[in-house]
Amino acid sequence: MVSLLQSYAMRLRRKRHRVRAFRKHFSLKPVVDRTRKIRSGDILLFSTMRDEFVRLPFFLQYYRALGVSHFLIVDNDSSDGGREFMADQPDVSIWTTKASYKGSKFGVDWLNWLQRKYGHGHWTLVVDPDELFIYPFCDTRPIRALTDWLDTSQVKSFGAMLLDMYPKGRIDEVRYLPGQDPLEIAGWFDPGNYVIEKNRQYGNLWIQGGPRSRVFFPDRPKKAPALNKTPLVRWDKRYTYISSTHTLLPRGLNLTYDEWGGEKASGILLHAKFLNTFTAKAEEELQRGQHYAGSVEYKSYAEKFQDSPDLWCKWSEKYINWRQLEILGLMSKGNWA
Amino acid sequence: MSVGIIMLVHTAFDRAEQVARHWAASGCPLVIHADRNVPNATYRKFVNALSDLDQVEFAKRHRCEWGTWGLVAATQEASEIMLKSFPEVRHVYLASGSCLPLRPVQELIDYLADRPQTDFIESATTADVPWTIGGLDHERFTLRFPFSWRRHRKLFDRYVALQRKVGYKRRIPNGIVPHMGSQWWCLTRQTLSAILTDPERATYDRYFKRVWIPDESYFQTLSRLYSRQIESRSLTLSKFDYQGKPHIFYDDHLQLLRRSDCFVARKIWPFANRLYNAFLTDAAGAMKRTEPNPGKIDRIFAKAVERRTRGRPGLLMQSRFPVEGRENGLTCAQYSVFEGFSDLFENFEPWLAKVTGTRVHGHLFAPERAEFSDGQTVMNGALSDSAKLRDYNPQAFLASLIWNTRGERQCFQLGPRDNIKDIEWQLARDQNAQISVISGAWAVPLFKSNMNFADIRQEAALLQQVESKHLDVLRSQWGKARVRIWTMAEFIEAPMEPLQTIIDEIGKQSVHGLAEVPKMADLTGFGQFLQNLKNQGMHPYLMGDFPVEHRLHEPQGQTRKPYLVR
Structure with missing residues (x-):
């Protein structure tokens, strides 16, 4: 009985998010709509961006190489030329909005709408411009190999934990240039300090840890940002993201982990957030107050970076490839061989 | 052709x-x-x-x-x-x-x-x-399967269960052997x-x-x-x-x-x-x-x-998070926990590191910080020594530490002064844990301290209470760890024998036996100290019996030649 009620509550919540997405979509103005080019079976990428111009060339190059066919982008009022740059790309459709990022649940409402409209029946990848998706065999197999395999395994969602990458030395020391692989600068990560808890309500795992816990939140570990994500989903118009790509409804999509001792296949989102662009961004975000939980994260960054802007430590690990992440136990091949 | x-x-x-x-x-x-x-x-x-x-x-x-x-x-x-x-x-x-x-x-x-x-x-x-898929081997030849296994799994399973219950069996024609x-x-x-x-x-x-x-x-x-x-x-x-x-x-x-x-x-x-x-x-x-x-x-x-x-035992990660009982090992490798040893021996940690070649930490669960070996503030895996981070999820802390140091055996100290409440069950249930306890040894630092006796009495009462509960946990029937418990009196009677056993089990030590022994604290007057506590109404019992005049048991640092086992 209780579980029936819960299911019903979840159903309502899912519907409410779909209504929100509908309401919020009116603020989206198409800049260039090339969605007619989308063919069935295409793998689609959805993303929101704001003043990320410098990252975009590499971002496109990276995901094109993996085999993403079309990019659907929401531009949140960029003023750095990023919107115009994206509009010129043959495989990009872009919408723009001046509406509040916070008011759209940090972009979730906008993307939920676009996914519902264009993502139905496709494998959809939702990533930020500073996230690079890594999966088992990504150096030898295109993303299509993964999604085909997930299809035959009748799996609808694929988890990829966020792995914060940082440089050795001050983060403002080296300037990141357009088109450059951000991992050349921010090539280090924390290999083994993550904590996991199961979220009873949605069934997903709540993962925290990494440099942000270690350096910014050692005294308030509960406040540290969540790192669990489910970016790759075989989308259905009834699905909805609840909070960023951390949580999905229906709840079954959150079960990207095994509870009986085995390992499911999983990937990693390399989070190249900590580049020289970060300091300016943090300050701006602080001004706008448009981020999660009153931008507590950015406040903490601003304080910390004033005195010791180095996230690197003796036990930081330099990124090599997915096999390294697999051996470290951060991701898994699962049953895929 | x-x-x-x-x-x-x-x-x-x-x-x-x-x-x-x-x-x-x-x-x-x-x-x-x-x-x-x-x-x-x-x-x-x-x-x-x-x-x-x-x-x-x-x-x-x-x-x-x-x-x-x-x-x-x-x-x-x-x-x-x-x-x-x-x-x-x-x-x-x-x-x-x-x-x-x-x-x-x-x-x-x-x-x-x-x-x-x-x-x-x-x-x-x-x-x-x-x-066999779905647990059906011979039955696939003797039952009926009108429902699709892929599309109607529940119906499929129920119908199989029903046929089993009624004892339905198809006849295999002409005696062919499937x-x-x-x-x-x-x-x-x-x-x-x-x-x-x-x-x-x-x-x-x-x-x-x-x-x-x-x-x-x-x-x-x-x-x-x-x-x-x-x-x-x-x-x-x-x-x-x-x-x-x-x-x-x-x-x-x-x-x-x-x-x-x-x-x-x-x-x-x-x-x-x-x-x-x-x-x-x-x-x-x-x-x-x-x-x-x-x-x-x-x-x-x-x-x-x-x-x-089966996954990798002892690994907790984004796509492997077993429910209790299905972990197949709470940690990925064997490790040793020592309780009371660093209180009783003055140089226990360096000695242990030298004899066994393992990584020896201090009190990992100390209230101030995780005392990693060599005073490090960050350990393998970028694990922080922050007490708050550690206590936020002590189980994950321990599992990470053991996972991050695969290939090198870990040893650490534990005691009733530490934040053990949230970790002791995990230790007791972990078959990879080798736990050795000298009960009551926490009294030695109090004995050596310069605190007021009233404070000592209060502290002793508290530590005794905590350790007593802790020992109950270690002795629980659910425990899977290899636990050895000695009272302090028992232990100092012949300290090298238990030490030899523990170290043999770690299995790293040289074949010549323990060439060197750790230095035991000077316990002259310890019996009297315990008696004083008793006189104040606090009965220390976890350390066993120490006579007030403790000539017989008195351990000797330099005065006597250290005895060797083997």
């Missing part, structure tokens, strides 16, 4: 066409069956594309859902066409559209020509093989035609129509009736995962496939260009000869199944 290929196709028609041409180029006649679920337009295009080949026939289309009779019916029909249209065919090879010939086709033809009477079909009785095996076979004309023209075929067909996954048992069973010589193996390399799905081969498997001793591999990912280019070439380029090593292929796929079903 030649080999005829039956090809079952349901998707990736361009690849199927490519492979069909490859077979045909070596003079193998083909009969192709396409699934009825394939749209007519696609099918017609496929048929047209192959119309220039004269040795290709198409069989009537059946609906081929996984594990259903349709696959057998399709195979039967295609076989009949093959035997009738191509009288020169001696062996018939059953393949699929996603099969890829690994060796030049001529090699296969020669191989079969040398074995004109041999049927290659994997065929084993249910008693002999463990490969055999199972890979559905990809290669049969001789004699055997195949005997099966197809059996006067009892209608009976068998009727029976197998209701058997679960008949494509893995129909020919496998009936060939046993007629074959003169069965070699029970498939010439097709095919690996299955734990759900019974075939593993798929990709470009990066090229070197692996070259080492296979099979003629054909399945399944190949349709976009594996490198594989198709490498193997579908002329005989000269086809096989860069490498020594066959099928064991390597086996290992890789067996490992994948193992990783999916």
Whole structure:
């Protein structure tokens, strides 16, 4: 009985998010709509961006190489030329909005709408411009190999934990240039300090840890940002993201982990957030107050970076490839061989 | 005499066409069956594309859902066409559209020509093989399965349970012995035609129509009736995962496939260009000869199944988060916990590190910070020494520490002053933990301290209470750790013996025994100290009996020669 009620509550919540997405979509103005080019079976990428111009060339190059066919982008009022740059790309459709990022649940409402409209029946990848998706065999197999395999395994969602990458030395020391692989600068990560808890309500795992816990939140570990994500989903118009790509409804999509001792296949989102662009961004975000939980994260960054802007430590690990992440136990091949 | 290929196709028609041409180029006649679920337009295009080949026939289309009779019916029909249209065919090879010939086709033809009477079909009785999906082995031949396992799993399971309960059993006709095996076979004309023209075929067909996954048992069973010589193996390399799905081969498997001793591999990912280019070439380029090593292929796929079903013990991560009881090891390696030792011995930690060569930490769960070895503030894995981070999830802290230091044994100190409440159960339940306790040793630092006696009394009462509860946990019937508990009095009676035992178990130490012993604290007057506590109404009992005049037990640092065990 209780579980029936819960299911019903979840159903309502899912519907409410779909209504929100509908309401919020009116603020989206198409800049260039090339969605007619989308063919069935295409793998689609959805993303929101704001003043990320410098990252975009590499971002496109990276995901094109993996085999993403079309990019659907929401531009949140960029003023750095990023919107115009994206509009010129043959495989990009872009919408723009001046509406509040916070008011759209940090972009979730906008993307939920676009996914519902264009993502139905496709494998959809939702990533930020500073996230690079890594999966088992990504150096030898295109993303299509993964999604085909997930299809035959009748799996609808694929988890990829966020792995914060940082440089050795001050983060403002080296300037990141357009088109450059951000991992050349921010090539280090924390290999083994993550904590996991199961979220009873949605069934997903709540993962925290990494440099942000270690350096910014050692005294308030509960406040540290969540790192669990489910970016790759075989989308259905009834699905909805609840909070960023951390949580999905229906709840079954959150079960990207095994509870009986085995390992499911999983990937990693390399989070190249900590580049020289970060300091300016943090300050701006602080001004706008448009981020999660009153931008507590950015406040903490601003304080910390004033005195010791180095996230690197003796036990930081330099990124090599997915096999390294697999051996470290951060991701898994699962049953895929 | 030649080999005829039956090809079952349901998707990736361009690849199927490519492979069909490859077979045909070596003079193998083909009969192709396409699934009825394939749209007519696609099918017609496929048929047209192959119309220039004269040795290709198409069989009537059946609906081929996984594990259903349709696959057998399709195979039967295609076989009949093959035997009738191509009288020169001696062996018939059953393949699929996603099969890829690994060796030049001529090699296969020669191989079969040398074995004109041999049927290659994997065929084993249910008693002999463990490969069963859904826990059904012999029952797949004795129950009925009207519901789809893929689409109506619940109904399927319930109906099976019901039949078990009522004791329903189908009769197996004519006393045939059910055999199972890979559905990809290669049969001789004699055997195949005997099966197809059996006067009892209608009976068998009727029976197998209701058997679960008949494509893995129909020919496998009936060939046993007629074959003169069965070699029970498939010439097709095919690996299955734990759900019974075939593993798929990709470009990066090229070197692996070259080492296979099979003629054909399945399944190949349709976009594996490198594989198709490498193997579908002329005989000269086809096989860069490498020594066959099928064991390597086996290992890789067996490992994948193992990783999916058992995972890596002691690892907690985004896609492995076992419920309690299914962890298969709370940590990934053995470690040692010492309680009271660093109180009793002045130089215990460096001594232990020296004798065992292990990593020796201080009190990892101390209230101020995690006391990592050598005073480090960050440990392997970038694990922080912050007490708040550690106490936020102590279980994860411990599991991470042991995981991050794989290959190097970890030892650490624990005591009633530490934040042990949230970790002691985990330690007691962990079969990797070796826990050694000298109970009551926490009194030694108090004895040596310069605190006011009233404070000492209060502190002693608290520590005794905490340790007493802790010992209950360690002694719990749920415990899996190797726990050894001595009272302090017991321990100092003959300290080297227990130390030797513990260190032997760690198993790192040199064969010459303990060349050096740790220095014990000077306990002169300790008995009196305990008596004073008693006099104040606080009864310390965990350390055992210490007489007030403690001449007998008094341990000696420099005054006496250290005694050695062995």
